[in-house]
Amino acid sequence: MVTFTRTEVQDALAHRFLRYSAISSQSDASASSIPTSPGQWELARLLRDELTEAGASDVHLSETCVLTARIPSNLPQGQKAPALGFCTHLDTVDVSLSPDVHARVIDYTGGDICLNQTHDIWLRESEHPAIARYVGDRILVTDGTSVLGADDKAGVASVMEAAVRLLAADAADPDSAEPHGDIYLSFVPDEEIGLLGVRTMDLARFPVDYAFTLDSCELGEIVQATFNAGHAHITIQGVTAHPMNAKNILVNPILLAHDFVAQLDRNQTPERTEGREGYLWVNGMTGNQSTATIDISIRDHDRAGYERKKQYLLESAMRLQGENPRAQVNIDISDIYSNIEDAKTNENVVATQRLRDAFAELEIEPIDLAMRGGTDGSWLSSQGIFTPNFFTGAHNFHSNCEFLPLSSFEKSYQVVRALMSYQDGE
Numbered sequence: 001m002v003t004f005t006r007t008e009v010q011d012a013l014a015h016r017f018l019r020y021s022a023i024s025s026q027s028d029a030s031a032s033s034i035p036t037s038p039g040q041w042e043l044a045r046l047l048r049d050e051l052t053e054a055g056a057s058d059v060h061l062s063e064t065c066v067l068t069a070r071i072p073s074n075l076p077q078g079q080k081a082p083a084l085g086f087c088t089h090l091d092t093v094d095v096s097l098s099p100d101v102h103a104r105v106i107d108y109t110g111g112d113i114c115l116n117q118t119h120d121i122w123l124r125e126s127e128h129p130a131i132a133r134y135v136g137d138r139i140l141v142t143d144g145t146s147v148l149g150a151d152d153k154a155g156v157a158s159v160m161e162a163a164v165r166l167l168a169a170d171a172a173d174p175d176s177a178e179p180h181g182d183i184y185l186s187f188v189p190d191e192e193i194g195l196l197g198v199r200t201m202d203l204a205r206f207p208v209d210y211a212f213t214l215d216s217c218e219l220g221e222i223v224q225a226t227f228n229a230g231h232a233h234i235t236i237q238g239v240t241a242h243p244m245n246a247k248n249i250l251v252n253p254i255l256l257a258h259d260f261v262a263q264l265d266r267n268q269t270p271e272r273t274e275g276r277e278g279y280l281w282v283n284g285m286t287g288n289q290s291t292a293t294i295d296i297s298i299r300d301h302d303r304a305g306y307e308r309k310k311q312y313l314l315e316s317a318m319r320l321q322g323e324n325p326r327a328q329v330n331i332d333i334s335d336i337y338s339n340i341e342d343a344k345t346n347e348n349v350v351a352t353q354r355l356r357d358a359f360a361e362l363e364i365e366p367i368d369l370a371m372r373g374g375t376d377g378s379w380l381s382s383q384g385i386f387t388p389n390f391f392t393g394a395h396n397f398h399s400n401c402e403f404l405p406l407s408s409f410e411k412s413y414q415v416v417r418a419l420m421s422y423q424d425g426e
């Protein structure tokens with residue numbers, strides 16, 4: 001007989017999550033406007049209304065669907081605390097699953113979970129052994145046709161629940177309310193397609209000393225390092241000719257593109273690297289008789305290593321041009337985001353300490369990760385706002401087997417609450 005513990009907070013979080021996840025808000029990499037999908041507007045407007053109703057200050061929804069708000073400090077005059085921020089994202093990822101999420105809570109008694117009887121879709125313990133840790137827990141799961149979107153709606157829900165409760169306590173009795181400094185909230189669109197939304201944020205509406213994202217997976221995860229990320233787009237213009245009299249005339253851009261890719265180090269690829277090893281990922285190639293293009297993602301935790309990779313691509317393009325003077329080789333390299341770690345200073349490193357203190361207080365074992373990816377915090381950090389990332393509590397992001405145990409969800413929320421409260425000695 002498995003017994004289930006359920007708390008009032010878990011129920012509130014689950015309820016909030018189900019409401020937000022019912023709004024389809026997949027981002028769309030093929031769209032040219034920001035936000036890239038109408039559902040993100042719908043969710044942002046809902047959050048805006050909820051924050052306004054809860055009494056938040058400076059609630060503002062920008063033209064690009066960036067929602068910002070402030071919970072004003074309730075500290076006595078003259079007492080100052082660092083201004084802290086939370087940033088979570090409105091979109092869910094498009095991995096060619098259904099954009100519509102039909103989440104539900106199950107009481108997990110162990111073994112495999114049938115996600116969808118009609119389509120015979122299962123979450124198997126043999127494929128996802130971590131599920132065994134949650135026997136006796138209530139778990140949010142999908143119907144097997146979509147992601148759960150705990151990435152990042154669990155983050156959105158935890159921050160909203162904490163904000164609404166803090167504002168209610170402030171309004172009920174300012175004198176006995178839990179003391180806290182200025183807290184800024186931001187909800188941004190289109191994280192999953194290259195951090196497009198956060199880049200449009202007016203940072204004057206987010207004047208924080210440091211910030212946090214809730215955009216990592218299982219209970220305990222802390223991310224203080226992300227990749228430096230960039231993108232290279234190479235265009236090769238050849239010379240076309242009829243093959244019957246092409247000798248010494250035709251320049252085939254497809255073969256040149258092949259040469260370019262062939263000289264890259266096959267050991268510095270995503271499939272051959274791990275941990276803190278960077279890579280070049282050739283992830284797009286087109287070609288016809290006149291033009292070929294190559295797309296390459298550049299990733300490295302180490303700034304110098306990242307710059308070396310960019311330099312290498314530039315030099316390779318110049319060499320290809322030199323060897324093929326009748327072709328035209330162009331390379332465009334753009335920076336996308338930077339390593340969170342590089343924004344750490346003596347002043348803002350307290351953000352990490354506060355996370356660790358919150359974990360210790362809540363008896364959460366920290367799992368330190370150097371993330372092989374980026375978060376909205378990677379962009380904020382590139383703007384000088386150190387923004388570590390911590391867990392939502394979910395497993396299997398970007399999969400139809402994504403699941404979120406309510407006990408972990410509650411812990412993520414409790415970390416938000418702990419971070420929000422003022423601590424002596426700040």
Ligand SMILES: [Zn+2]
Pocket residue numbers: 089151152191215
């Ligand atoms: Zn995310």
